[in-house]
Amino acid sequence: MTASAGNKQHKRSSQTRDTLIATAELLYASRGIDSVSLNEILAASGHKNRSAMQYHFGNREGLLQAIIDRHSQQVYALRAAFMDSVDTTACSGPALAARVFVQPIADYMDAETAGIHYVKILSQMTVQNTALIYGLEKAPITLTMDPRHRRIAADALSHLGKTEANRRTFLSVGMVFHSLADIYRLKDIANKPDELSDRRRMVEQVVCALQAYYAAPAWQ
Template sequence: MTSPDARQLILLAGERTIAERGPDVALRDIAVAAGQRNNSAVHYHFGSRDGLIVAIIERHQPALENRRTALLADHEASGAADTVAALIAILVRPMFDVPYTEGSTHYARFLEQARAHPAVGGPDLHEKRWHATRVLVARLFKAMPYGSPAIKRYRLQAMSTVMFALLADYERQEFGGETDRITVQDNILAMLVGLLTEPVTTD
């Protein structure tokens, strides 16, 4: 088994350091965390801070999209309705395990810190690369039972904000066993579904 190369080490260190200290952390600190003697190593491999953030996301996104695509295909083959609960499960469940099979330890916390970056929520999400996510968001919009189009968009944005926070909190937790882990996962999904489906009451 070969050892990780400098680029891979910087990706892992960048993910962890940005998760812990925010996206404005000094690039030389990321280089040091990656064990690189050259303080310009991030610039050499990624061109800029933005390039590093994009590369961290692109390291995981293909596997996440592949899992979502497979889950969506299973959902369609079953003939089940496009309920908010079913679509949220397809969108979110891959985040509980896919990044960590690729060696990550801080990906959800990284996303919580970097979610305002264009690579996380910019035009590429909606127009180019993240096809499964785009399809799921469009179907969620149609499946939401209440609200004008503007309110639905507002709730979807709020759900995204809460999703990043809940996934980061999940990543921080230490679980007593698999049952505890699954219980927390199910509660995260239920809370996100509630954000999109609970009607406004006037009582």
């Protein structure tokens, strides 16, 4: 095979992979992860090669991991830029942790339609996959956390014992992804109340709620 032919084959393979991921994102976000089969994704993508899905992803978990990886790096970049710019003398502790968690995700959802799909999918996965939230090595799907973000979150929960902090972490992840997914679902609903129409203010409510949750004293 010549170098030119090899490059063309690699390009076609990359395009096939991207098409499968984009199709899966749309179907998973609109219908639910458990309601869509790999064969349906393959058919909707327009590809007829049944081995393409297994070749590129192996199984459903591999496909979901590819979706997460596709978007996570962009969210991490937004979060890193936010952490670089924030004035930690004016914003720290639970207030900083809540803002660092929520704002980059909301910004990404505003910038990319596929970002909305990404968050809708993650909101489903947090219910089903405890290991995803805790970043366990044996988890079939992993969602890594920036070390600086991890330190900021740990500082916000430093008034709690380890067990209570882990509970807050687990519940906060689900709360944020579900809340943001619901906020962006509202745009498709006609005749919604005015107070639910301003996404920016709704996102601020999520930040405030998370800040209060981080700061709350330990349960007795």
